[in-house]
Amino acid sequence: MIKGDTNENNRRNSVDGLMLTVGGGVATAGPFEDASAAYERGEYATALRLLRPLAEQGDAKAQYKIGLMCEEGGDCSIAPLAVRK
Numbered sequence: 001m002i003k004g005d006t007n008e009n010n011r012r013n014s015v016d017g018l019m020l021t022v023g024g025g026v027a028t029a030g031p032f033e034d035a036s037a038a039y040e041r042g043e044y045a046t047a048l049r050l051l052r053p054l055a056e057q058g059d060a061k062a063q064y065k066i067g068l069m070c071e072e073g074g075d076c077s078i079a080p081l082a083v084r085k
Contacts, residue, residue, distance in 0.1 A: 032061060044069060 029037070035050035048069065054062035 032059070032065075035062070035065065039065070039069070
């Protein structure tokens with residue numbers, strides 16, 4: 001084997017290892033995803049508790065989801081406070 005080939009293989013292995021390290025992280029769900037999952041399980045109070053801070057910060061997806069919950073007959077006695085600001 002030629003010495004240059006060995007160096008090239010080592011470099012490729014290093015790059016491959018770096019790509020696995022950088023790209024191999026664990027994906028985590030954020031509050032919106034957690035709220036959506038709670039909503040799908042029928043845990044509406046939990047979904048609203050998670051969505052409300054996002055809606056108050058101006059997150060349009062959270063505001064929309066709260067609106068859907070209200071339209072579908074959920075307890076939205078406090079929800080208007082989340083989207084009014």
